[in-house]
Amino acid sequence: MTAKEKLSALRAEMAKRGADILLVPSDDYHQSEYVGDYFKARAYISGFTGSAGTLVITAEDAKLFTDGRYYIQAERQLKDSTIDLMRFGTEGVPTPTEYVISLLSDSKRGLKTLAFDGKCVSAKFADGLRAKLPEGTTLLTDTDYPALIWQDRPALPASKIWAYDIKYSGKSHTDKLSLVRAALCEKKCSALVMSSLCDIAWLYNLRGDDVTNTPVFLSYSIITDTEDKLFVNLDAVSEVRPSLEAEGVSVYDYSEFYAELEKLSGASVMVDKSAISEAIVSALGNANVVDAANPTVILKARKNQTELENTRRAHIAEGLALTKMMIELKYGDSEHDELSVEQRLISYRRESAQRVGVTYLDESFGAICAFGPNAAMAHYSATAESYSKIDKNAPVPMLLIDTGGHYLEGSTDATRTFVLGDIPNEVKLHYTLTACGSLRLANLTFLEGATGVAIDIIARQLMWERGIDFRHGTGHGIGHLLSVHEGPNSIHWGRSAAKIEENMITSDEPGIYVEGSHGIRIENELITIKAMHNEFGQFMRFENITHCPIDLDGIDVAVMDNSDIRMLNEYHKRVYDTLSPYLCNGDKEKLAYLTRAI
């Protein structure tokens, strides 16, 4: 079917069921950042395959809302679909919620019923929408409209679930469960309902493969003082089921979740409304719903010593791979393009993992390999249809690589920008400001209790001085063999409020992007560790666990303060000391040169 045919089939179903407006979001049943193919209904209907977008359909028209990352791709993919692109984030363009409200408020159009699948929007989104609905609106939330017309829909993912050994997780399910129960008790709740896949995978020390690059599995969990219920595909869980049951977990089929929810009637139930669906909260009907962050969020963000020690080793392998790639790109003879670099990096990663003695599993996200002006696009992704060759004679011959691996030992995420030929002075300035910003943040000492709001300016100060900024956060938390984007820690001067606590791992990734010319980003991963303790309290600092040279061909020493130069030299000495034992003599020499003191 074409997009037009799909729309008209959907409109027939809408008419049959009295739905004036249909909203098709991008969420799965678990409000995941990335979703399995089964849940890509918006992409199926519209043809637009970006990771974020909302489709709003009425009898007369259809609008697709997406953000700046995807304007160009969406334009291309929506051609001939009769769907209008709504460039969300552009001045004057409403949000999907605002647009839906305006439709419902337009008495001329007479639209009264709004339909969406309550399982595919968060309770928080639904609450926000409900607060603004004009009187007389009816919400229809129990029908999966796309399902009515989607004949070759992929099956629900059901990858094999495997046990994540305590030698990697560092803490048993039983121990984690007591911490969760203690948090429940503190909030005077008698039950916790969770649907967020990373939290469940962490709590049960299980992993799967239901979402690309995120080793999780479809699941729900209900925890009370005495019960510990896990809802998963029974075939997928069969191998680990006996050991789960031995730990006291009651294993149910994924489909039994809603029936079990009803048993919580009357209880005080903790749910995180931003991480759980409207359908679940609605099914909790008579329970006393307490909206609070899942206790697992902060518990899993504070890494334990096993996780930290293993992650450090994974980062050595990762840094080794990235450094080998750097050496090859800068000194090798092979022709490369954005796609071949990603592949070569994966093979370096396997090789390095073996040398370091860790186990590489998968990319932790689709790598961004972006040459020249491509690097100015924040979420650029090379495809077989469209990619750039690496040309050392290009106007700005730089390659930005933002990549990471899932290792059994932990997940990595790092960015380097390599200088592969002559670059203009202004680009060197940008490179140096980015490098200094990243180094300054990595070398910061701060008092315990400081948030990501309070420390961000350290990475931006030199840029702001020159009227330059980057439009993304400076840092995000990272999961341990889970999602590479994890809260609550993050670093942004105007957004995050969470404290940067001991044993959290947070990225440090300033950048500068000039459209049509170049993009630079330097990303390190930082473990928060204790510094001195005295009458002023506990000071904290960071351990930088990313090991790969910052390209000195991008550095203009004249821009740097003497402390910047000292920090860069110290960092490079550590990179050399950490990686050189794993390198052959030729590469060792090249690394020595790449990390020479300036």
Add this chain to the structure above:
Amino acid sequence: MTAKEKLSALRAEMAKRGADILLVPSDDYHQSEYVGDYFKARAYISGFTGSAGTLVITAEDAKLFTDGRYYIQAERQLKDSTIDLMRFGTEGVPTPTEYVISLLSDSKRGLKTLAFDGKCVSAKFADGLRAKLPEGTTLLTDTDYPALIWQDRPALPASKIWAYDIKYSGKSHTDKLSLVRAALCEKKCSALVMSSLCDIAWLYNLRGDDVTNTPVFLSYSIITDTEDKLFVNLDAVSEVRPSLEAEGVSVYDYSEFYAELEKLSGASVMVDKSAISEAIVSALGNANVVDAANPTVILKARKNQTELENTRRAHIAEGLALTKMMIELKYGDSEHDELSVEQRLISYRRESAQRVGVTYLDESFGAICAFGPNAAMAHYSATAESYSKIDKNAPVPMLLIDTGGHYLEGSTDATRTFVLGDIPNEVKLHYTLTACGSLRLANLTFLEGATGVAIDIIARQLMWERGIDFRHGTGHGIGHLLSVHEGPNSIHWGRSAAKIEENMITSDEPGIYVEGSHGIRIENELITIKAMHNEFGQFMRFENITHCPIDLDGIDVAVMDNSDIRMLNEYHKRVYDTLSPYLCNGDKEKLAYLTRAI
């Protein structure tokens, strides 16, 4: 009467009226930071004269709660009073509220009624207390207990109220009133009740002298869409009353306020519960009380061009006075002590004001002149009974001067620490870290929207790196011929949330304090101004309006980055260029030396 006799007289009154516990706070009827003598009931009863403290009296005992600034003074002043000192802020010591709750919860003691004067506590405090009271507690809030025993109580202050000319205020009362009414309209309120003295003085362009160093007058204001009522002492206001009435202000006597409040029954009334008394909110009885910051707070914080231009000139006079004091202290022959410096500074200020062509009125707060180890005490104040001589051969011969003036043109606040002999290397390090912190913040460029939380670390970074901190905010707003402490702007990594907006004036005052040895603080006043505007938005920066050398005898260049050296030299060049036209040749030469490039 002795404290003991006063307590027993009070207890007799409590018994007569059935009050089990009496709480005597430090507030006046306007929740002012500093209060007139009429309101110093806690000091009258206990003998403790510090600016902050709460007294809690029962039939058996009496406790005085005060903070770390006043432990030593309170210990001395409470001797023989039978009042126990509660060192608020020390681990394990309850807050007055916690203590009162614990008394009321102790069934053995059987205390059931709590009395305090509802006019002398904020509505926010009372709300917080009420939320925690054990069931069965009775609150008695309509009696001024101290009044029952205080025979020679000072009269309510009633200084002459004078008009603050528009050539200084920059905006007429009528214009300010429309802005306030617009804010009311936005919040869908039909009335505003204000009792905060600085806000009222600002709104009506009036000044008085009811509080030491703060040119305000006792007053209330009620504003509706059509009414504009000012409540003041009718004698005090007599001279300006005709012009007020010509502007449409209805002038009432201070005592008529509560009767007028009753007329707001049924209306939506905006009050700032942290800046208005419990008694007022309680008198609003049937009105719909909307708790919101007074709209005047943000309006008066955003200075207008007249205020800014005049304040700049006041700061030239102030800087000149402070610089002359510096020259005298460093190169003069006169013997000095902490008290004589304050007096000499006042005469320099008068002289400088004349030379610059501005009008000096008064100190904007009691100056802190603290020599050697005295400077380590945050709120040190020399008295005729206890002060230090300035001895250039002392172990750490440094003098900290934190001082400011009220000029007709605006108020100033600045701190310098002068080095008057040889100081140890560690002290030089501390001096340099403080100077760099202050300079770095003053030279910061930041994106519009950044708060005091986001920028504070710039001043602390070098200290934190070495495990040093200072336990006060880095900056506070400052009033225009009003209080030197003004919100909403402030700078602190863990406290303030207000944006640092264009045309606000904020102090920049890092410090380092080592008990028993020395204290260093360097304070400049900064106007927020616009920097570049581009695709990233509006960048902001600061104009430093404080002009006085940073003592180079305290500077260790080895600790500084090259950018720190550049900023210090640039600052000193500006100080020289600004002040030298007003100096005789001899002083001009000395200033040239004090501001030489390093």
